[in-house]
Amino acid sequence: KGKIKTSWVCCKCGYSDGQWWGICKACDSVGTMTHFSEGSVNVGRNRRGFEVSENVVRAWLPQHSAEAVPLRLRDVNRGINQLDWRIPLYGLFGAEVARVLGGGLVPGCLVLVGGDPGVGKSTLLLQIAALIAEGHNVGEQAPVVYVSGEESVEQIGNRADRTRIVTEELYLYSSTDIEDILKKAQPLSPRALIVDSIQTVYLRGVTGSAGGLSQVKECTSALLRFAKKTNIPVFLIGHVTKSGDIAGPRVLEHIVDVVLYMEGEKSSSHRLLRSVKNRFGSTDELGVFAMSQSGLQAVSNPSEMFLSEQHSDSEFLAGIAVAVIMDGSRTFVIEIQALCVAGSSSSRQVNGVQASRADMIISVLMKQAGLKLQENGIYLNVVSGVSLIETAGDLAIAAAICSSFLEFPIPSGVAFIGEIGLGGELRGVPRMEKRVNTVAKLGYKKCIVPKSAEKSMLALGLEEIMILGCKNLKEVIHTVF
Numbered sequence: 001k002g003k004i005k006t007s008w009v010c011c012k013c014g015y016s017d018g019q020w021w022g023i024c025k026a027c028d029s030v031g032t033m034t035h036f037s038e039g040s041v042n043v044g045r046n047r048r049g050f051e052v053s054e055n056v057v058r059a060w061l062p063q064h065s066a067e068a069v070p071l072r073l074r075d076v077n078r079g080i081n082q083l084d085w086r087i088p089l090y091g092l093f094g095a096e097v098a099r100v101l102g103g104g105l106v107p108g109c110l111v112l113v114g115g116d117p118g119v120g121k122s123t124l125l126l127q128i129a130a131l132i133a134e135g136h137n138v139g140e141q142a143p144v145v146y147v148s149g150e151e152s153v154e155q156i157g158n159r160a161d162r163t164r165i166v167t168e169e170l171y172l173y174s175s176t177d178i179e180d181i182l183k184k185a186q187p188l189s190p191r192a193l194i195v196d197s198i199q200t201v202y203l204r205g206v207t208g209s210a211g212g213l214s215q216v217k218e219c220t221s222a223l224l225r226f227a228k229k230t231n232i233p234v235f236l237i238g239h240v241t242k243s244g245d246i247a248g249p250r251v252l253e254h255i256v257d258v259v260l261y262m263e264g265e266k267s268s269s270h271r272l273l274r275s276v277k278n279r280f281g282s283t284d285e286l287g288v289f290a291m292s293q294s295g296l297q298a299v300s301n302p303s304e305m306f307l308s309e310q311h312s313d314s315e316f317l318a319g320i321a322v323a324v325i326m327d328g329s330r331t332f333v334i335e336i337q338a339l340c341v342a343g344s345s346s347s348r349q350v351n352g353v354q355a356s357r358a359d360m361i362i363s364v365l366m367k368q369a370g371l372k373l374q375e376n377g378i379y380l381n382v383v384s385g386v387s388l389i390e391t392a393g394d395l396a397i398a399a400a401i402c403s404s405f406l407e408f409p410i411p412s413g414v415a416f417i418g419e420i421g422l423g424g425e426l427r428g429v430p431r432m433e434k435r436v437n438t439v440a441k442l443g444y445k446k447c448i449v450p451k452s453a454e455k456s457m458l459a460l461g462l463e464e465i466m467i468l469g470c471k472n473l474k475e476v477i478h479t480v481f
């Protein structure tokens with residue numbers, strides 16, 4: 001008999017509990033706990049009179065549970081080394097995707113690609129599908145199946161034309177029935193399967209409509225079993241939803257092997273692909289793409305993309321300073337803008353910087369560097385809507401404020417790296433070398449660093465850039481302004 005286990009799952013974070021709570025214990029969201037029946041199937045008889053009490057997908061996916069026994073460690077067939085296992089991805093675009101995936105595609109993995117509707121998930125996955133099918137590094141083409149529950153094959157075809165995909169081995173299919181999808185895909189022995197999107201597919205026999213919590217969870221589990229049994233990597237697209245009734249990708253994060261999120265502003269063509277979970281690699285990785293008229297393109301030198309246009313102009317504005325931040329293993333140069341308005345109320349508005357951090361830096365500037373900011377309204381902004389979470393940006397924030405307050409523009413070609421302590425002292429930050437190397441490569445002429453790091457930075461032997469070590473904020477002001 002089909003046993004139904006009932007639980008309550010938070011739609012927002014995926015936390016599950018045996019009983020209902022008004023407030024989610026994991027993420028503190030109110031009223032998001034939703035009733036969920038695990039393996040809820042319509043217990044009864046099907047058309048042929050057989051009793052249906054088990055999950056439907058199990059019926060067609062071969063089950064070897066009776067034959068499987070615990071194995072001694074040395075008897076476990078590990079195949080080849082995990083790393084050699086990865087399917088390499090070729091070209092600039094491929095390299096960008098591969099890095100986010102932690103080096104390449106691991107056979108049998110289930111990858112969830114989440115993002116806001118319209119951000120470019122379908123486009124990205126169609127391009128990835130073509131890339132895998134072409135298999136430049138493997139030397140030969142192999143089938144890849146792209147299944148959409150949202151678009152017809154003609155619509156996907158149009159998109160492929162637009163992105164100039166001509167791959168022979170790319171198979172398109174339009175369906176929303178998981179069983180049907182897997183049944184049609186398996187005989188092709190594809191190198192990868194793409195399912196767009198989890199919110200549109202359903203599993204026969206599972207209660208609830210497509211996009212509902214039960215369906216979303218059961219479909220994902222079915223795809224996971226499929227991936228593990230066949231060793232075919234599966235990409236799953238999920239829309240991030242705001243309302244609670246349609247289960248968002250967050251609920252699935254713990255089921256899948258890899259979770260990638262695609263981010264981007266409507267106003268900008270830049271798209272970021274961020275890995276937030278990876279069973280096979282690092283999770284700090286970030287891929288940078290640009291949405292063009294013909295699909296997504298890898299941005300080869302993303303370091304400069306967070307600089308405003310003005311910065312490249314010859315006339316300098318006061319209140320702008322450049323910080324060097326790390327995201328994953330990459331270095332980015334970002335611009336911080338400050339505006340000090342004398343005489344106005346001492347209101348503060350910060351954008352992209354933690355308010356408490358900004359307050360601290362402003363107080364230190366007043367107390368330890370003697371800046372009379374008391375009567376000033378201070379506005380802070382990080383260009384491009386990036387949020388600065390690293391303390392490595394402290395010095396650039398302070399420099400931007402000084403620059404605006406003193407109405408002294410900082411010449412272009414100067415970068416700031418360092419954390420500020422309550423005594424106004426500058427402290428070193430992790431990965432100094434990498435940061436300094438990046439700004440040198442980008443053609444910056446001066447880099448202000450904490451005194452403690454000066455020696456080792458000079459030891460790098462970078463000739464094009466001048467390294468200036470400062471003990472505290474007072475020294476920075478004397479050196480720069």
Ligand code: TYD
Pocket residue numbers: 115116117118119120121122123124159162163291292293294295296
């Ligand atoms: P899409 O991949 O459909 O987004 P999602 O699947 O995440 O909902 O991308 C939609 C947007 O991308 C749409 O606004 C059009 C734009 N786009 C381009 O700018 N260039 C292109 O080559 C393609 C295919 C789409």
Ligand code: MG
Pocket residue numbers: 121122123150196
């Ligand atoms: Mg889409």
